[in-house]
Each structure stands twice: as structure tokens, then as C-alpha cells.
């Protein structure tokens with residue numbers, strides 16, 4: 250059970266940051282992760298009065314406020330178009346719509362959960378986190394940082410010509426994934442993000458010309474890629490099973506990525 254001694258709906262990020270420096274105090278975002286497990290908080294710091302639930306799109310960037318909920322991200326027309334539906338594919342399996350109307354991007358990215366679909370997806374994009382104290386930090390660095398008392402204010406996704414595909418596998422619908430990956434291509438590189446290892450998602454970046462042109466080549470390449478990540482076991486799946494399934498998912502993602510590029514070439518279109 251979650252017990253909170255004092256509840257504070259803060260009026261500024263400065264106030265939130267100050268309160269968050271005390272060991273026993275915690276930011277409450279959607280609260281859906283925090284409320285499972287047995288915890289006692291000194292002060293629960295509620296960010297909901299700070300208008301951080303925005304998703305803003307400009308010509309260059311998507312800015313997603315920390316309190317934007319997963320459902321709004323999953324259904325955002327600009328993000329759907331930009332990711333060719335990958336954003337929806339990564340989020341739609343998470344529990345249920347009511348749940349995704351509560352869980353936030355701030356909690357999902359700050360949490361750096363070893364099962365996170367959301368982190369796995371955004372790691373394959375050119376994304377940065379905006380921290381109140383730490384400023385802008387590339388997501389691929391943030392993912393390795395230890396937990397501290399900073400506040401995640403927003404996630405910024407730089408817009409560039411991109412192809413991206415997301416794949417995951419679950420033992421049963423709506424459970425945590427046992428394998429998850431996102432593969433993208435931008436800036437002349439393939440970006441291969443693998444999550445649900447079950448540890449924080451990891452990113453591998455390779456020159457685009459490494460992409461094979463044949464079916465056999467894709468299968469072998471996907472297996473080789475999967476072999477470069479470290480997997481672990483838990484009650485949902487063993488390490489070897491995860492590695493194998495990740496190889497299969499990577500092959501599917503690479504095939505789809507090649508299909509997207511072919512389609513684009515045929516239609517002469519560019520995002």
C-alpha cells in the first residue's frame with residue numbers, strides 16, 4: 250500500500266525541485282506505478298497544476314510535457330504520422346485505455362523500467378530529456394544515468410527524415426513484454442533499441458549501409474544484432490528465449506523498414 254504523510258500540489262517547478270531534494274519525498278505523476286508496492290512517502294509532490302500535459306509540434310521538434318499521458322501520445326496525429334504508427338504500436342499494449350489515460354511520459358521515462366515499451370521506442374529517435382536542474386540530456390545518456398532528485402520537465406523529439414518500426418512480444422495480452430525492440434533509420438544510421446531484456450533498454454547504432462538486401466541476409470543480420478545485447482531471466486522468460494525472440498522481432502522490423510523505404514521510393518515521397 251502507498252502511504253503519503255503530506256500531499257503538495259506545487260505551484261512552480263522550483264517548489265517541486267526543492268521538495269524533491271528530501272529523501273522521503275517523491276514526485277507523483279500518474280501515480281499508477283507508485284501505488285503498487287509498499288511505500289511510505291513524506292511528501293507526495295503533485296505536478297498536475299503546472300500545465301505540463303502538453304504535446305507541442307513545431308517544424309523541428311515534438312515537445313512532450315512530463316505530465317502528458319500515454320493515451321494522448323498514442324493518439325497524437327503528428328506523432329502517429331511522424332513514426333508511421335510506431336508510437337501507437339509501442340503503447341497500445343500497455344494494460345488498457347483507462348490506465349494509459351493516467352500513466353505519464355514523465356513517469357515512464359524517469360522510471361527507466363526494464364520492461365518499458367515507451368523508453369525502447371523513444372531511444373530509437375533523436376530524443377532529449379529536459380531536466381529542471383540538469384538541462385537538456387540526450388535520452389541515450391539519460392538511460393544510463395543513476396536515479397537522482399532532478400525533475401523531468403519534458404521529452405523533446407527532434408524531427409528529421411526517419412523510418413521507424415516497433416515490435417514487442419508478450420506472453421499474454423497487456424502483460425509486460427518479454428521482448429521489445431525499435432529499429433529506425435535517420436542521419437545515415439540504423440538505430441536499434443532493445444528493451445525488456447529485462448533491464449533498461451540499450452541502443453546500438455550502425456551505418457545504414459550495413460542493412461542487407463536479401464531475406465537471408467536480414468535474418469542473419471537480425472540474429473547477429475540480437476547477439477550483441479545482454480539478456481537476463483525472470484519469471485516471464487529466460488535469457489536465451491528473449492535473445493531468440495528479439496532476433497525474430499528485429500528481422501521483422503528490418504523487413505518492414507526496408508518496405509517503408511521501398512514504398513517511399515516508389516511514391517517519391519519524403520517526410
Ligand SMILES: Cc1cc2nc3c(=O)[nH]c(=O)nc-3n(C[C@H](O)[C@H](O)[C@H](O)COP(=O)(O)OP(=O)(O)OC[C@H]3O[C@@H](n4cnc5c(N)ncnc54)[C@H](O)[C@@H]3O)c2cc1C
Pocket residue numbers: 275276277278279280281282283284285315319342343344351352353354355356357358359360362364365366367368399400401402423424425426
Ligand atoms: C501494472 C502495470 C503494468 C505496466 N505495463 C507496462 C508495459 O507493458 N509497458 C510499459 O512500457 N510500461 C508499463 N507500465 C509502466 C507505465 O506505463 C508507466 O511508465 C508507469 O506507471 C509510470 O508512470 P506514472 O505516470 O504512473 O508514474 P508514477 O507512478 O507517478 O511515478 C513513477 C516514478 O517516476 C517518478 N517521476 C514521475 N514523474 C516524474 C518527473 N516528471 N520527474 C522526476 N521523477 C518523476 C516518481 O517519483 C516515481 O519514482 C506498467 C505499469 C504498471 C503499474
